[in-house]
């Protein structure tokens with residue numbers, strides 16, 4: 001468990017005090033992938049750098065598994081840092097060293113024997129999918145491969161925690177996905193806690209179980225990713241959710257659907273953590289002899305199942321439609337709202 005208590009970092013800027021991180025309080029469970037999202041300048045990087053004390057806090061505590069990181073002396077801090085790996089947006093690799101030598105670097109510093117180093121480096125190269133590239137230099141690698149080296153290096157000393165500072169922001173969407181999948185794989189295999197900062201909600205959606213939203217140095221909202229997607233409270237959170245879901249639920253859209261739909265009933269289906277959204281439509285259609293047309297909507301996958309809204313048109317006899325609706329309401333976790341009888 002990681003506990004952040006009253007953590008603050010103030011900088012002096014033009015004789016004024018800038019509150020980059022302002023009284024942060026968070027609890028992060030062991031083994032989870034915890035996302036911190038915020039726009040540029042929100043204080044995310046400063047926060048993540050306070051966790052391993054790359055930045056010294058103005059006040060407050062960081063406690064990892066009962067060890068107060070913020071009160072450690074420099075010797076103790078050096079040892080504690082072996083248990084906190086970090087990866088960066090621009091990879092921070094050593095350009096004059098090969099892939100193998102970059103990954104071995106933290107092991108050399110930790111005084112690991114040559115034989116053991118070589119064994120561990122081979123394991124890591126295999127883990128991050130870089131077999132065959134051991135002797136390449138960073139300049140010969142793609143962005144995704146460079147980040148794989150960064151990840152292998154961060155994992156060399158078998159840390160308990162991995163900090164990811166905008167680790168996919170310099171990568172194209174496809175490479176981003178492959179790096180995110182690698183992080184999920186590592187999280188499951190090594191049971192390590194991942195704290196990831198980003199300004200992209202799809203990164204949170206894809207791999208995080210919990211999220212905190214930062215604005216002006218403060219956490220303005222936090223919770224399970226599904227809950228935050230379902231009921232974003234703060235304007236900034238709503239904007240982030242719209243990055244993924246769009247903003248298609250206004251009355252105008254619904255009115256248009258009603259006008260354009262000639263028969264049957266229009267239903268709004270809200271999926272929250274559902275794993276079988278496609279199966280539901282075909283199941284209801286088969287079971288009740290109704291036709292279901294998907295009119296519009298968006299379903300997206302999170303770590304805890306599907307989330308989103310579908311507008312559908314259901315055609316059939318009134319009594320049958322009623323039974324089908326009752327089935328959806330009573331037998332599934334999908335929330336149903338009958339919008340309107342089409343004319």
Ligand SMILES: Nc1ncnc2c1ncn2[C@@H]1O[C@H](COP(=O)(O)OP(=O)(O)OP(=O)(O)O)[C@@H](O)[C@H]1O
Nearest residue numbers: 011012018020038039040041042043044045046047
């Ligand atoms: N060393 C520093 N000295 C002075 N001000 C700083 C320093 N580091 C960060 N800041 C300021 O603190 C605020 C938060 O910066 P931070 O980099 O943590 O935000 P961020 O959310 O990570 O944004 P970005 O994604 O753009 O890096 C900004 O206003 C920044 O200018």
